[in-house]
Amino acid sequence: MLSANIQAGSSTRAYREYVTRSWSHVLPNGKRLNLDGLATLAQPYDVVGLQESDPGSLRSGFTNQADYLAERAHFPFWSHQPNRRISRIAGSGNALLSRIEPAELLDYALPGRIAGRGVLLAHFGKGASAWSLAVTHLSLGAKSRQLQIGFLAELLSEFPRLVLMGDFNCDSDAPEMRPLYRQTSLSPPPERVCTFPSWAPQRCLDHVLVGGFKALNYHAIPAAGSDHMAVSVELAPA
Numbered sequence: 001m002l003s004a005n006i007q008a009g010s011s012t013r014a015y016r017e018y019v020t021r022s023w024s025h026v027l028p029n030g031k032r033l034n035l036d037g038l039a040t041l042a043q044p045y046d047v048v049g050l051q052e053s054d055p056g057s058l059r060s061g062f063t064n065q066a067d068y069l070a071e072r073a074h075f076p077f078w079s080h081q082p083n084r085r086i087s088r089i090a091g092s093g094n095a096l097l098s099r100i101e102p103a104e105l106l107d108y109a110l111p112g113r114i115a116g117r118g119v120l121l122a123h124f125g126k127g128a129s130a131w132s133l134a135v136t137h138l139s140l141g142a143k144s145r146q147l148q149i150g151f152l153a154e155l156l157s158e159f160p161r162l163v164l165m166g167d168f169n170c171d172s173d174a175p176e177m178r179p180l181y182r183q184t185s186l187s188p189p190p191e192r193v194c195t196f197p198s199w200a201p202q203r204c205l206d207h208v209l210v211g212g213f214k215a216l217n218y219h220a221i222p223a224a225g226s227d228h229m230a231v232s233v234e235l236a237p238a
Contacts, residue, residue, distance in 0.1 A: 002042060003165035003208050004223045004230035005051040005137070008092065009034045009065060011225030013199050035065060037224030039072035042097060045232075048075070049120075049135035049165045050095040055082040057091040066095035075099060081107040083137075084116035094120040094135045094166070103130075110136070111151055112144035119152060131161035131212070138168050145169065146176045153179040160185050161212035163235070167228060171204045185211025193220040195229035208233045 009031030012018065042048045050069070054060035070078035075097040082093040096105075102122040110117040119136040134156060138145050145168070156162055162185050170176065172188045180186050186209040194201035201220065206228055208215070214236040220229040 001163065001165070001208060001233050001235060002045045002048045002230055003051075003135070003206060004038070004041075004048065005167040005206060005226060005228035006034075006038055006053055006065070006223060007226040007228065008052050008054040008059060009038070010227075012197075012227040013225070015197070031060060034225045035068055036072060039069050041221070041224060041230065042069060042075075043073040046099045047133065048073075048097040049133070050097070051135070051137040051167045052092050053080060053095040055080055055085075055091045055093055057085070058089045060091075066097065069095075070097050073097065077101055079105050079120065079122070081118050081120040081135075083109070083118040092116075094118060094137060096120055096122055096133070096135055098122070100124055108151075108155065110138070111147040112139050113141065114139070114144070117144075117148060119155070121155070132156070132159045132163070134162075134164045134166075136164065136166040136168075138166070138170070140169050142170070142174075142176055145174075149176050149179055153183040156180075156184045156186070159211070162186060163208060163210055163213070165208040165231070167206050169205055172207050172209070180209065187211060189218055190215045191218045193218065193229075193231065195220050195231065197227050198222060198229050201229055206231050210235065212238055214238055 066080040077098040080095045085091040104123040106121045195206040196203045216234040223230040
């Protein structure tokens with residue numbers, strides 16, 4: 001499995017580029033090459049969760065980036081949850097690429113002081129082999145994250161075999177994360193891996209939380225120019 005904040009296909013390799021490359025937030029130039037790199041990165045995986053995937057706006061050349069990546073990396077199943085749109089200039093959302101057919105796909109808006117965050121929930125298999133996967137991107141503010149994590153803890157409390165992945169904008173041991181570990185089958189990651197900024201990772205913001213499985217080979221890898229590292233993990237029976 002892979003979780004990646006793809007920064008809508010943009011490339012950032014230093015803090016100064018948030019200013020010097022600010023045009024990349026409104027123009028599509030250079031993004032196709034980054035998306036091709038992301039497709040190469042994603043291809044060996046069975047399931048990939050994306051954050052900051054543009055559903056089709058000016059900055060993506062009006063390309064649904066999840067669709068593009070699914071086609072380039074040969075994923076037969078994909079879904080996109082658009083959460084935030086700024087006119088026709090930019091859009092952002094969560095996405096799922098899968099080689100396993102989901103039995104059900106659901107999406108939910110997350111609470112928060114500012115609208116525009118969500119969780120994409122997929123259910124796989126039936127009976128004893130059933131498991132669920134949620135992809136999310138939480139807010140920058142701790143108070144909003146508390147609301148969002150409370151919502152997620154209630155939503156995911158029934159699933160014994162569960163994966164929650166995404167950009168949490170906080171460490172896995174942050175106080176607001178505790179309801180997830182109390183109310184669901186999820187556990188903190190087996191390793192503390194820092195993912196931001198990608199050129200000199202100092203903050204551990206991106207996680208794959210697992211319940212009912214063993215998490216193996218948990219590590220961060222570059223995500224084709226994004227300002228976040230991606231997180232890779234293998235799942236094994238508990």
